[in-house]
Structure formats: C-alpha cells, structure tokens
Amino acid sequence: xxxxxxxxxxxxxxxxxxxxxxxxxxxxxxxxxxxxxxxxxxxxxxxxxxxxxxxxxxxxxxxxxxxxxxxxxxxxxxxxxxxxxxxxxxxxxxxxxxxxxxxxxxxxxxxxxxxxxxxxxxxxxxxxxxxxxxxxxxxxxxxxxxxxxxxxxxxxxxxxxxxxxxxxxxxxxxxxxxxxxxxxxxxxxxxxxxxxxxxxxxxxxxx
Amino acid sequence: xxxxxxxxxxxxxxxxxxxxxxxxxxxxxxxxxxxxxxxxxxxxxxxxxxxxxxxxxxxxxxxxxxxxxxxxxxxxxxxxxxxxxxxxxxxxxxxxxxxxxxxxxxxxxxxxxxxxxxxxxxxxxxxxxxxxxxxxxxxxxxxxxxxxxxxxxxxxxxxxxxxxxxxxxxxxxxxxxxxxxxxxxxxxxxxxxxxxxxxxxxxxxxx
DNA sequence: GTCTATATGCTGATAGAC
DNA sequence: GTCTATCAGCATATAGAC
Numbered sequence: 001x002x003x004x005x006x007x008x009x010x011x012x013x014x015x016x017x018x019x020x021x022x023x024x025x026x027x028x029x030x031x032x033x034x035x036x037x038x039x040x041x042x043x044x045x046x047x048x049x050x051x052x053x054x055x056x057x058x059x060x061x062x063x064x065x066x067x068x069x070x071x072x073x074x075x076x077x078x079x080x081x082x083x084x085x086x087x088x089x090x091x092x093x094x095x096x097x098x099x100x101x102x103x104x105x106x107x108x109x110x111x112x113x114x115x116x117x118x119x120x121x122x123x124x125x126x127x128x129x130x131x132x133x134x135x136x137x138x139x140x141x142x143x144x145x146x147x148x149x150x151x152x153x154x155x156x157x158x159x160x161x162x163x164x165x166x167x168x169x170x171x172x173x174x175x176x177x178x179x180x181x182x183x184x185x186x187x188x189x190x191x192x193x194x195x196x197x198x199x200x201x202x203x204x205x206x207x
Numbered sequence: 208x209x210x211x212x213x214x215x216x217x218x219x220x221x222x223x224x225x226x227x228x229x230x231x232x233x234x235x236x237x238x239x240x241x242x243x244x245x246x247x248x249x250x251x252x253x254x255x256x257x258x259x260x261x262x263x264x265x266x267x268x269x270x271x272x273x274x275x276x277x278x279x280x281x282x283x284x285x286x287x288x289x290x291x292x293x294x295x296x297x298x299x300x301x302x303x304x305x306x307x308x309x310x311x312x313x314x315x316x317x318x319x320x321x322x323x324x325x326x327x328x329x330x331x332x333x334x335x336x337x338x339x340x341x342x343x344x345x346x347x348x349x350x351x352x353x354x355x356x357x358x359x360x361x362x363x364x365x366x367x368x369x370x371x372x373x374x375x376x377x378x379x380x381x382x383x384x385x386x387x388x389x390x391x392x393x394x395x396x397x398x399x400x401x402x403x404x405x406x407x408x409x410x411x412x413x414x
Numbered sequence: 415g416t417c418t419a420t421a422t423g424c425t426g427a428t429a430g431a432c
Numbered sequence: 433g434t435c436t437a438t439c440a441g442c443a444t445a446t447a448g449a450c
Binding site: 035036037047048051055056057 | 443444446
C-alpha cells in the first residue's frame with residue numbers, strides 16, 4: 001500500500017493513472033462518449049477521486065490534450081539548415097515514425113481533435129503550427145535556391161511526410177488487419193522507415 | 208409546400224436531409240455527442256420525425272456509414288493490369304484526390320471510425336479491404352516481375368497514396384489554417400494533384 | 415484522501431392528438 | 433405524415449460522512 005508515501009507522490013501517481021485511462025477512453029468513445037465512471041474504473045479508483053484531482057471532465061480532457069501536444073512538440077524533430085536536405089529529411093522522417101510507433105495514442109487523440117474541427121486547440125494550429133511550417137518551409141526554400149535540392153514545394157512535402165508517417169499510428173487497426181497481424185513488430189518499423197526514407201528522398205530527387 | 212407530392216418523394220427528401228445533417232453532427236460531436244435533437248434541428252424538422260424515419264440513433268449512424276462506404280467504393284478508383292504502372296498510379300491518385308475534395312465529410316466519418324477501432328465496421332476492413340489490397344498488390348508485383356517498374360513494396364505504396372491524399376480531406380482544418388485560407392480553391396486541387404503525381408511517380412522510379 | 419448518496423439536467427425513445 | 437408531451441434512464445458534479 002502507498003499509505004506512507006509523500007502526499008505529492010500519491011497525487012502524481014493518481015494523476016498519471018487517470019490521464020492514461022482517460023486517453024484510452026477518449027480515443028475509444030470520443031469526448032462525450034467517455035464517462036468519468038469509465039475513466040475511474042480503468043484507473044482503478046472511485047469516480048469521486050477522479051473528480052477530486054480534476055474538478056471536471058473537461059479539465060481531464062484538457063490535461064490529456066496538453067500531454068499530447070507536449071509529446072507532439074518533443075517528437076516532431078527538427079529541420080536544421082546545417083544538416084542539408086538529405087540528412088534533415090532522413091532525421092525528420094525517423095522522428096515522426098518513432099513517435100507514431102512509440103505513442104500512437106497521442107497521434108490518435110490529436111487526429112480526432114483536428115478532424116472534428118480542432119474545437120479545443122484552435123490556438124495551436126493558428127499560431128504555433130502555422131509558424132513552425134513557415135519557418136521550416138523557408139529552410140527548404142534556401143536549399144532549393146542554393147541548388148542543394150530540386151524545386152519541390154516545401155509545404156506539400158511537409159504535409160506528405162506528416163501524413164504518410166502518422167498514418168501508421170492513426171490507422172493502425174486498418175493496417176494491422178490488412179497485414180493479418182495483431183501488433184507491429186520491430187521488423188515492421190525498420191522496414192517502413194527504410195521504405196519511406198528511400199521513397200521520399202527519391203521523390204525529392206535526392207537519391 | 209410539399210403536400211401533394213407522392214409519399215415516396217416526401218420520404219426520400221426527408222431521409223436525405225436527415226442523413227446530411229447527421230453526417231455533420233457525427234463528425235463534429237462523435238457518435239455519443241451527436242443528439243437526435245441537434246440532427247433534427249439541422250435537418251429542419253422536429254425530433255419525432257427523425258425517429259419516425261429511423262427508429263433509433265444507431266440506425267441513423269449505420270445509414271450514414273453505409274452511405275460513406277458506398278462513396279468510398281465508387282471513389283477508390285481501380286488499378287488495372289492493362290494500364291501499366293505509370294497510368295494506373297496516375298489514375299489512382301487522381302481518383303483518391305477527387306474524392307477527398309468533393310466529399311471530405313465521407314473521408315472524415317470513415318477516418319474517425321477507423322481511428323476509434325472500427326467498432327461499427329469490422330467486416331469491411333477484415334474482408335473487403337483486405338482482399339482489395341491483396342489483389343492490387345499482386346498487380347503491382349506482376350509489373351515488378353515483368354520489369355515494368357522497380358521493386359517497390361506494393362502495400363507500403365498503397366498506404367502512402369491513401370494517406371497522402373486523404374490527408375487533404377481529413378485534416379482540411381489544419382491545412383487551411385496553415386495556408387491562411389478558409390476554403391480550397393480550384394487552383395489548390397490541380398496544384399496538389401500535380402505535386403503528388405510527380406512526387407510519387409518519381410518515388411516509384413517511373414519518372 | 416476516500417467513498418456513498420444524491421441533486422440536477424439532458425438524452426433517447428414512445429404515446430397519442432391532430 | 434406531423435408534432436406535443438412525457439417517461440425512464442443515465443451523465444456530471446457536489447455534499448458530506450468517514
């Protein structure tokens with residue numbers, strides 16, 4: 001039992017259990033469909049405790065979203081001018097794929113939010129994401145102007161890399177069914193990484 | 208007023224209004240979050256009428272899904288052996304993009320269903336979709352064996368084409384925000400079609 | 415911190431007048 | 433076919449004993 005743990009420790013443990021359970025419920029049932037009772041059951045504690053730590057269901061959801069965006073931020077990788085186009089694209093693809101396979105749930109929560117109109121995170125796309133894409137597009141444009149890569153529309157390229165990598169997280173159910181599997185294996189991850197890296201570099205005329 | 212129309216006509220009109228309103232609601236609010244009242248309001252009729260045509264909310268949802276899958280089926284295009292790899296891929300990309308831009312709502316309903324675990328359409332991926340991919344992968348394999356195209360993993364290629372085209376429907380909110388727009392324009396559609404076609408053919412080593 | 419009991423509001427669905 | 437009134441059930445959230 002955790003009776004003699006520091007209060008802070010109990011709180012942190014409970015909060016993590018709740019957030020993990022809530023993430024699962026929000027993915028499977030949607031915001032409205034997820035009930036505080038179900039979250040509490042999955043977290044292994046009474047409903048009242050859940051509402052003690054987060055005073056409302058909406059607060060729980062916001063906490064899950066915040067966690068997701070932090071993950072997104074850490075996992076998105078970066079596109080550095082000094083890397084040059086080939087290495088930068090390789091790194092970017094690898095970062096996105098790693099995130100898709102290590103934390104598919106974050107990708108799903110994010111995808112559902114955007115598809116449903118980004119009702120809870122308009123600020124994020126409106127400012128942060130917009131700036132991120134603009135900044136990175138400029139890096140690509142420099143490489144193109146310097147003749148380091150052929151003239152590929154940077155924004156379309158970024159969208160293609162996002163979509164083709166995130167697909168393996170968001171649609172894992174469909175992909176696994178089609179491939180007659182229950183889970184991804186280590187093999188799959190390296191195979192898919194190699195495929196996408198080769199394919200996209202070739203598409204960019206860098207191979 | 209529609210008083211002297213044939214009964215069949217009234218029914219068909221009402222059913223269509225309901226399905227259209229329901230599609231919007233299910234996308235924005237999810238299955239549980241969508242209320243029969245809201246669907247009725249959007250369809251411009253009393254709640255009781257909605258439940259007169261579809262005896263339950265679940266029936267409405269199934270009708271929306273069925274409509275979506277029919278759209279998917281008609282819009283997926285085909286990959287014909289006689290077309291050869293280059294033309295077949297061009298046609299396939301064009302079909303998927305056309306569907307993404309003419310009916311983004313169908314793509315979204317489908318995406319949410321799959322992301323949430325395909326709870327309402329397991330049969331579809333388990334049998335139909337599985338067979339479709341397997342059949343088309345064999346066509347690609349033939350072309351590869353005949354030396355008509357380089358050895359590109361067909362299944363990974365199909366996933367890449369699906370994801371990169373559907374992305375423009377499912378994530379339209381994000382994309383439009385990043386591009387500082389409110390709607391796609393004709394320009395965008397041809398530009399994106401050209402980009403993806405060129406890029407993917409080059410990725411396949413066919414250009 | 416934990417848990418039981420309950421207030422309050424909204425939902426899907428039905429009955430029945432018109 | 434259309435619409436009003438209403439029921440029964442379940443959800444969030446809170447109050448208060450332990």
